Amino acid sequence: MSGGEVAGLIVAVFWAILVSFLAVALARLAQTLRRTTELVAGITEQAVPLLGEASDALRSANAQLDRVDTITSDVAEVTANASALSSTVASTFGGPLVKVAAFGYGVRRAVGMQSGDAGKARARTLTGRVLPAARRERRERRDRRNKD
Numbered sequence: 001m002s003g004g005e006v007a008g009l010i011v012a013v014f015w016a017i018l019v020s021f022l023a024v025a026l027a028r029l030a031q032t033l034r035r036t037t038e039l040v041a042g043i044t045e046q047a048v049p050l051l052g053e054a055s056d057a058l059r060s061a062n063a064q065l066d067r068v069d070t071i072t073s074d075v076a077e078v079t080a081n082a083s084a085l086s087s088t089v090a091s092t093f094g095g096p097l098v099k100v101a102a103f104g105y106g107v108r109r110a111v112g113m114q115s116g117d118a119g120k121a122r123a124r125t126l127t128g129r130v131l132p133a134a135r136r137e138r139r140e141r142r143d144r145r146n147k148d
Contacts, residue, residue: 001009
């Protein structure tokens with residue numbers, strides 16, 4: 001065997017080893033691709049129903065939001081009507097009620113002045129405090145003395 005034949009044999013052996021390694025790598029790559037394909041198929045089988053359910057949930061939420069929007073607009077309309085009614089009632093009855101209250105106060109005061117001491121015997125409110133008639137009379141006398 002000559003040197004050229006030995007070199008050819010060595011190259012052939014290395015070439016066979018290289019092809020073997022490449023064949024093993026390709027076999028593993030094919031196996032990885034098969035598993036990846038199975039994984040993608042499994043995910044697709046699970047994702048399609050989930051997407052359908054999510055779509056249904058979104059449609060339901062949209063319908064509920066439409067209902068809430070309708071309810072909100074109705075509540076705004078009722079609030080506006082209640083405000084208008086309140087304003088109408090206040091303007092219709094407010095003025096006359098104030099006048100009736102003032103008239104009642106005036107009548108009460110006039111009757112109290114006509115009766116003389118009957119009006120003085122009642123307690124009177126001064127600066128947020130209620131004073132009995134006796135203390136009120138002493139205060140009025142003191143105030144008159146201070147003025148003179």
